[in-house]
Amino acid sequence: MPRILIVEDEDIIRSAVRKLLQHAGYEVADAVSVEEAEGLDPDSFDLIITDLRLPGAAGTEMINRAPNTPVLIMTSYASLRSAVDSMKMGAVDYIAKPFDHDEMLAAVASILARNPALAEDTDEPGAHSDSSNVEADPSAIMYGQCDAMQRVFTLIRKVAPTETTTLIRGESGTGKELAARALHLLSPRAKKPLISVNCAAIPESLIESELFGHEKGAFTGAVSARTGLIEAADGGSLFLDEIGELPPEAQARLLRVLQESEIRRVGSTESRKVDVRMIAATHRNLKAMTRTGEFREDLYYRLNVMQIRIPPLRERRADILGLARRFLARQANKLGRPELSLSPEAMRTLERYRWPGNVRELENAIERASILSDGDIIHPSSLDLDNDPTDDHIPETLVEGNNEQVPAREADDSSDLSLEDYFQHFVLENEDRMSETELAQKLGISRKSLWERRQRLGIPRKKT
Ligand SMILES: Nc1ncnc2c1ncn2[C@@H]1O[C@H](COP(=O)(O)OP(=O)(O)OP(=O)(O)O)[C@@H](O)[C@H]1O
Numbered sequence: 148m149p150r151i152l153i154v155e156d157e158d159i160i161r162s163a164v165r166k167l168l169q170h171a172g173y174e175v176a177d178a179v180s181v182e183e184a185e186g187l188d189p190d191s192f193d194l195i196i197t198d199l200r201l202p203g204a205a206g207t208e209m210i211n212r213a214p215n216t217p218v219l220i221m222t223s224y225a226s227l228r229s230a231v232d233s234m235k236m237g238a239v240d241y242i243a244k245p246f247d248h249d250e251m252l253a254a255v256a257s258i259l260a261r262n263p264a265l266a267e268d269t270d271e272p273g274a275h276s277d278s279s280n281v282e283a284d285p286s287a288i289m290y291g292q293c294d295a296m297q298r299v300f301t302l303i304r305k306v307a308p309t310e311t312t313t314l315i316r317g318e319s320g321t322g323k324e325l326a327a328r329a330l331h332l333l334s335p336r337a338k339k340p341l342i343s344v345n346c347a348a349i350p351e352s353l354i355e356s357e358l359f360g361h362e363k364g365a366f367t368g369a370v371s372a373r374t375g376l377i378e379a380a381d382g383g384s385l386f387l388d389e390i391g392e393l394p395p396e397a398q399a400r401l402l403r404v405l406q407e408s409e410i411r412r413v414g415s416t417e418s419r420k421v422d423v424r425m426i427a428a429t430h431r432n433l434k435a436m437t438r439t440g441e442f443r444e445d446l447y448y449r450l451n452v453m454q455i456r457i458p459p460l461r462e463r464r465a466d467i468l469g470l471a472r473r474f475l476a477r478q479a480n481k482l483g484r485p486e487l488s489l490s491p492e493a494m495r496t497l498e499r500y501r502w503p504g505n506v507r508e509l510e511n512a513i514e515r516a517s518i519l520s521d522g523d524i525i526h527p528s529s530l531d532l533d534n535d536p537t538d539d540h541i542p543e544t545l546v547e548g549n550n551e552q553v554p555a556r557e558a559d560d561s562s563d564l565s566l567e568d569y570f571q572h573f574v575l576e577n578e579d580r581m582s583e584t585e586l587a588q589k590l591g592i593s594r595k596s597l598w599e600r601r602q603r604l605g606i607p608r609k610k611t
Pocket residue numbers: 247249288289290291317318319320321322323324325326388430470506507510
């Protein structure tokens with residue numbers, strides 16, 4: 148059984164990652180600092196997962212203290228730069244916080260799969276020594292039983308080994324990033340890094356140097372040369388999420404990378420060869436954007452060699468309950484409440500709702516309801532979907548039968564109150580490290596509704 152060491156000073160994250168990995172069948176030890184980890188013979192583990200910022204020595208120090216063990220760095224989006232630096236120092240991969248469970252398990256499985264010694268005596272998914280991750284399947288990475296998702300999986304299986312540049316289209320929260328991960332893990336590059344970049348999350352002024360790197364003195368503040376994320380993905384895959392947000396200068400540079408397989412750092416006259424498989428995603432209509440001049444047409448055609456469309460959740464209603472059960476099981480495990488289940492009425496509510504925020508919204512609704520529900524059975528009131536857009540045209544026959552006999556419960560004021568409390572608590576706790584868009588996404592509501600609730604609760608966004 149592969150042994151994993153977690154080094155993380157935040158109790159909640161450390162224990163959540165430990166439980167997740169133990170549940171997935173790994174043997175896990177943990178420490179709150181590099182110094183404590185040193186006492187555990189870190190080089191005897193198969194993998195070390197460490198936070199970057201720790202009290203005492205930085206997480207990257209584990210690379211030196213355990214020279215024979217792969218190190219996976221956990222970091223926030225805000226410190227992507229440090230993630231690239233840590234990869235230069237020898238970390239095998241990084242994972243951006245907040246990450247979800249599937250992402251962490253996929254990253255762990257992919258790293259362990261690179262260790263041939265483990266491949267012989269483990270039946271962990273993905274743990275084998277073959278050069279392409281042929282045993283991996285999209286269905287192991289993302290859930291989808293309905294015909295529409297089965298077609299997506301078939302396409303991923305066909306496209307992944309070809310290494311063709313791929314454009315993934317779909318509304319926000321449909322699973323585009325998971326699809327990109329599946330494309331990478333099923334390709335011959337599975338053992339090399341997958342670098343994911345959200346073009347909308349990086350300030351416009353920084354995006355070029357983030358992606359392409361820069362030379363010392365290229366601009367004010369460029370005190371030393373930096374490797375960009377594209378170079379960091381050399382040999383592996385680069386996932387450019389929200390590609391429609393890329394400013395024109397960066398579009399021109401990216402086109403060059405796609406045409407010539409060459410990269411030129413900001414402030415440099417020299418080009419370097421890079422070998423990167425590009426996967427891009429967007430929720431926007433890029434073709435229409437080429438007509439208005441917002442997106443380069445030549446770049447669009449370069450990216451759109453192959454296209455995968457992930458359908459919105461309302462077009463795959465047959466999968467809603469399967470997904471909900473999967474998220475519920477995860478929450479039950481996380482909260483130590485194995486009996487959590489959905490009432491028949493809650494199932495009906497889930498199936499009728501339109502899900503404008505797609506799978507992400509469903510995941511958040513289940514997380515919220517699991518925390519808020521007093522008993523083991525989740526009722527519609529704790530799903531908090533009542534006032535949101537429902538699709539009344541869904542025939543009752545789509546609602547799956549269920550044997551649970553549950554007394555109907557009136558929605559009461561106290562559940563509203565605790566929901567507001569939860570909202571307030573969540574916003575105040577996370578607003579310093581998350582943008583408004585991220586907060587809204589995590590809460591499964593729109594930015595506008597986040598703004599309105601902030602005003603109502605008297606917690607407006609602090610000016611930075
Ligand atoms: N088919 C699926 N099975 C399991 N989880 C899923 C599935 N699709 C999406 N998710 C989960 O929903 C959340 C959103 O997915 P993801 O980030 O891949 O969406 P996205 O389309 O890239 O969103 P955005 O466009 O906003 O970046 C993630 O937590 C992901 O794990």
